[in-house]
Amino acid sequence: MLTNTFLQRQRIAAESPELPTALVPVARPLTIQEVADYLSVTHGTVRRWISQGKLRAHYYGRSIRIEPADLDKFREQKAKATYDHVSGGGH
Template sequence: MEQFLTVEQVAKILQVHWQTVLTYIKKGKLGAFKLGRGYRIEPKDLEEFVQKLKTK
């Protein structure tokens, strides 16, 4: 089974505030799905997001 990342984990990886990660999700820049009261991010979605940042 694939492991999913929390907003806090992604924030730590990207070295940004967790609210910044939520902004990326809400603007549709970072793929995520709602689980309970929080969001979960698939590692492949995070990888795609980082690649897009690198190409800009």
């Protein structure tokens, strides 16, 4: 279950993506489901990114958590990679 603070910061981030708070809205480690909700992807997609080594995660017994700094780094890399193949109009 997402916390109220998480939902509030997520709403602020969506409304104002240029703000520094738009990166990762909380300071505590996030669950896979929280990351999936924040990035608007499925739980399975986040697990795949972790297993592929694209997103760093920490294991605490059977629990998996993602540090906000690792999520920031992942989002920055993902944003760059998304447009790497674009060459000015398809030339």
